[in-house]
Amino acid sequence: MTTALSIQDLRKVYGNSFEALKGITLDVQQGDFFALLGPNGAGKSTTLGIVSSLVNKTSGKVKVFGYDLDTQLAQAKQCLGVVPQEFNFNPFEKVLDIVVTQAGYYGIPRKQATERAETYLRKLGLWDKRNERARMLSGGMKRRLMIARALVHEPKLLILDEPTAGVDIELRRSMWDFLTEINAAGTTIILTTHYLEEAESLCRNIAIIDHGSIIQDTSMKALLQKLDTETFILDLKDDFTELPELNGYVIRPRDAHTLEVDVPKSQGLNELFKFLAEQGMEVTSMRNKANRLEELFVSLVDKNLKQERA
Amino acid sequence: MNTRLLWTAFVTIVVKEIRRFTRIWVQTLLPPAITMTLYFIIFGNLIGSRIGDMGGFDYMEYIVPGLIMMSVITNSYGNVVSSFFGTKFQRNIEELLVSPVPNWVILAGYVIGGASRGLGVGFIVTLLSLFFTDLQIHHLFVTIAVVLLTAILFALGGFINAVYAKTFDDIAIVPTFILTPLTYLGGVFYSIQLLPGFWQGVSQLNPILYMVNSFRYGILGVSDINIGFAFAMIIGFIVLLGGYAMHLLNTGKGIRE
Numbered sequence: 207m208t209t210a211l212s213i214q215d216l217r218k219v220y221g222n223s224f225e226a227l228k229g230i231t232l233d234v235q236q237g238d239f240f241a242l243l244g245p246n247g248a249g250k251s252t253t254l255g256i257v258s259s260l261v262n263k264t265s266g267k268v269k270v271f272g273y274d275l276d277t278q279l280a281q282a283k284q285c286l287g288v289v290p291q292e293f294n295f296n297p298f299e300k301v302l303d304i305v306v307t308q309a310g311y312y313g314i315p316r317k318q319a320t321e322r323a324e325t326y327l328r329k330l331g332l333w334d335k336r337n338e339r340a341r342m343l344s345g346g347m348k349r350r351l352m353i354a355r356a357l358v359h360e361p362k363l364l365i366l367d368e369p370t371a372g373v374d375i376e377l378r379r380s381m382w383d384f385l386t387e388i389n390a391a392g393t394t395i396i397l398t399t400h401y402l403e404e405a406e407s408l409c410r411n412i413a414i415i416d417h418g419s420i421i422q423d424t425s426m427k428a429l430l431q432k433l434d435t436e437t438f439i440l441d442l443k444d445d446f447t448e449l450p451e452l453n454g455y456v457i458r459p460r461d462a463h464t465l466e467v468d469v470p471k472s473q474g475l476n477e478l479f480k481f482l483a484e485q486g487m488e489v490t491s492m493r494n495k496a497n498r499l500e501e502l503f504v505s506l507v508d509k510n511l512k513q514e515r516a
Numbered sequence: 517m518n519t520r521l522l523w524t525a526f527v528t529i530v531v532k533e534i535r536r537f538t539r540i541w542v543q544t545l546l547p548p549a550i551t552m553t554l555y556f557i558i559f560g561n562l563i564g565s566r567i568g569d570m571g572g573f574d575y576m577e578y579i580v581p582g583l584i585m586m587s588v589i590t591n592s593y594g595n596v597v598s599s600f601f602g603t604k605f606q607r608n609i610e611e612l613l614v615s616p617v618p619n620w621v622i623l624a625g626y627v628i629g630g631a632s633r634g635l636g637v638g639f640i641v642t643l644l645s646l647f648f649t650d651l652q653i654h655h656l657f658v659t660i661a662v663v664l665l666t667a668i669l670f671a672l673g674g675f676i677n678a679v680y681a682k683t684f685d686d687i688a689i690v691p692t693f694i695l696t697p698l699t700y701l702g703g704v705f706y707s708i709q710l711l712p713g714f715w716q717g718v719s720q721l722n723p724i725l726y727m728v729n730s731f732r733y734g735i736l737g738v739s740d741i742n743i744g745f746a747f748a749m750i751i752g753f754i755v756l757l758g759g760y761a762m763h764l765l766n767t768g769k770g771i772r773e
């Protein structure tokens with residue numbers, strides 16, 4: 207199996223004092239859909255910035271499809287498409303020109319560049335806007351423009367830094383479908399996001415970075431298995447008179463007809479429902495209290511903070 | 517990247533640059549046309565008719581080459597300094613930095629793009645001057661070579677200025693406080709032979725004097741200075757500034773964290 211991205215002991219010191227990356231090591235395999243998560247200021251953008259050669263590293267090694275950024279930069283860049291966190295196109299240029307020009311930087315002749323630009327602008331629903339100046343686009347359209355621009359040279363590895371920030375739900379879902387589609391077609395994808403639901407539904411592997419160190423690097427499945435209890439919220443048809451108690455579950459009232467239940471993985475839900483039915487309590491709806499990944503994420507970052515203080 | 521890809525990338529940058537200044541022609545092409553027409557009318561026609569000869573030519577004929585050169589210098593410099601600074605400022609420089617375009621192609625693209633504006637404005641000013649005087653070119657090769665090299669040299673200067681610039685003020689300082697005075701004192705309006713010996717010597721330290729005079733030599737066939745030396749100096753400066761600009765790009769000065 208080919209390694210799409212290999213990062214070894216990567217360090218970054220900003221302005222010779224602030225250590226933003228404290229030696230991170232990370233591998234992403236070809237074909238993967240990989241999430242790089244972490245709280246604000248963790249070092250996600252710094253990492254991706256170094257990979258896309260927008261930020262100079264302090265030390266360490268980065269290889270993109272085996273091409274070392276220090277010695278085979280042009281080949282590495284050819285494999286790479288970048289969607290940065292901040293808008294970075296010229297707002298006075300037209301949408302189509304932005305994408306066609308980007309293709310030109312990769313040596314794609316104008317005619318072919320225009321065809322490719324059309325393909326990707328259509329896929330991202332921007333073809334109607336092709337003659338608008340970029341600054342006239344809405345926030346969500348600007349993000350999609352950056353995705354089209356990143357894909358025009360058909361990179362093998364696509365890096366997206368918070369691609370769905372400020373994008374409405376419907377559009378976010380269509381973006382997910384689009385990313386899933388190009389991933390299925392063979393493009394390796396790395397994304398950062400603060401919507402953990404997004405990471406959970408899209409990504410197969412995940413790394414969590416905090417204060418410049420990787421604190422988790424595993425598959426989504428393995429990570430979610432670590433979660434030993436899940437909290438559910440149950441809406442009841444009628445008000446309850448007395449708080450039910452059941453061995454193995456922690457049940458708390460939320461209001462007169464809503465319960466919050468901590469359910470251990472080992473117990474499952476059947477026993478709980480059987481018990482509630484016996485009590486004559488009818489459940490009208492049920493939902494997760496928080497997204498599962500979110501619970502884990504918060505607990506991991508908390509733990510890391512405590513360890514750092516200790 | 518192989519040669520064909522490099523060429524495509526280079527052309528892409530140049531085309532983008534030319535489109536930029538033609539799109540905003542009211543800011544880039546029109547003002548020098550108006551200013552230079554005023555110079556022709558006021559200095560050339562009104563005042564010039566009272567000045568009489570300069571270097572053996574009537575005053576209008578004498579200043580036309582200087583004014584063309586002045587336009588080329590200002591616009592080559594001005595185009596690259598504002599375009600490249602704008603690209604940095606809006607961060608769309610990142611579009612180039614993530615792509616495999618080598619630094620020397622980026623530099624060449626911006627420099628040729630900027631030189632295109634300098635030469636374009638120079639051409640417009642030349643056409644305008646034909647309303648006021650007859651132009652006969654004495655040495656075509658010298659004329660073309662010197663204007664081309666000068667445009668390239670000042671485009672390089674603009675590039676270096678843009679790399680260092682952090683604010684919009686920083687892109688105005690060099691043109692206002694260095695370029696304009698050196699150009700005005702660089703023999704655009706007078707022959708240095710009019711100056712006392714000491715000031716003639718001082719003037720010879722001004723590189724712009726050599727460019728203006730070589731260009732004037734190309735057109736009129738007269739010059740205050742040695743043409744061979746002028747060419748050597750211009751090329752020397754191009755090599756120097758080009759090397760320095762490459763050094764700045766390679767170290768990521770002002771463009772990479």
Ligand SMILES: Nc1ncnc2c1ncn2[C@@H]1O[C@H](COP(=O)(O)OP(=O)(O)OP(=O)(O)O)[C@@H](O)[C@H]1O
Binds near residue numbers: 252773
């Ligand atoms: N140019 C810079 N100069 C100095 N410090 C910087 C610079 N860029 C980032 N930092 C610092 O480096 C740390 C990591 O920043 P980074 O942008 O990588 O975080 P992030 O994980 O992407 O955060 P977010 O989720 O908010 O985007 C932060 O503490 C930030 O303040």
Ligand SMILES: [Mg+2]
Binds near residue numbers: 250252291367
């Ligand atoms: Mg970030």
